Amino acid sequence: MKTAILFASSHGTTKMLAELIAQKLKNTTVDLINLKKIKTPQLAEYNTIIIGCSIHAGNIKSVVKKVFENNLVLLRSKNIALFLCCMNEHQKEAQFNNVFPEWLRKTSICNITPGGEFLFEEMNFIEKAIVRKVSKIDSTVSQIDYAEIDKLVEVINKNSCA
Numbered sequence: 001m002k003t004a005i006l007f008a009s010s011h012g013t014t015k016m017l018a019e020l021i022a023q024k025l026k027n028t029t030v031d032l033i034n035l036k037k038i039k040t041p042q043l044a045e046y047n048t049i050i051i052g053c054s055i056h057a058g059n060i061k062s063v064v065k066k067v068f069e070n071n072l073v074l075l076r077s078k079n080i081a082l083f084l085c086c087m088n089e090h091q092k093e094a095q096f097n098n099v100f101p102e103w104l105r106k107t108s109i110c111n112i113t114p115g116g117e118f119l120f121e122e123m124n125f126i127e128k129a130i131v132r133k134v135s136k137i138d139s140t141v142s143q144i145d146y147a148e149i150d151k152l153v154e155v156i157n158k159n160s161c162a
Contacts, residue, residue, distance in 0.1 A: 001028040003048040008035040008061040011122035014054045024153040035063040049078050054085040060099045080108045085116040110155040114148035
């Protein structure tokens, strides 16, 4: 069994969660694919594909969207799991539904929103100003729900044994 974890990370949280998921998966060989470096990954050899990204101002990175658009048929034939890092607890479901197409959400065997982080030391001046204004937060904060990560790992591990 082979698993690809595709991710695009702005400040490092999505990458950190992708690496954590990779460490916890069993019964599969895992390849971490940073979509900022490999924009058109070859996915045919993978049984399971996990796609992770973060949301900023209501959008995800275009390289992630291109994966959905360019692999429509292929993704429908794989075990898919999705995760979205976001800090807006009250809007996380709506944001998830907005950024991942309905066909992909319904194809997926597991969909999670494990929270996120505001990492001020990784942000530029403008990003810090926006976070301060919109979120009323002015220092680094982490709101990762590790139980959500464990839920995704459990589903993937169960499906890779089937």
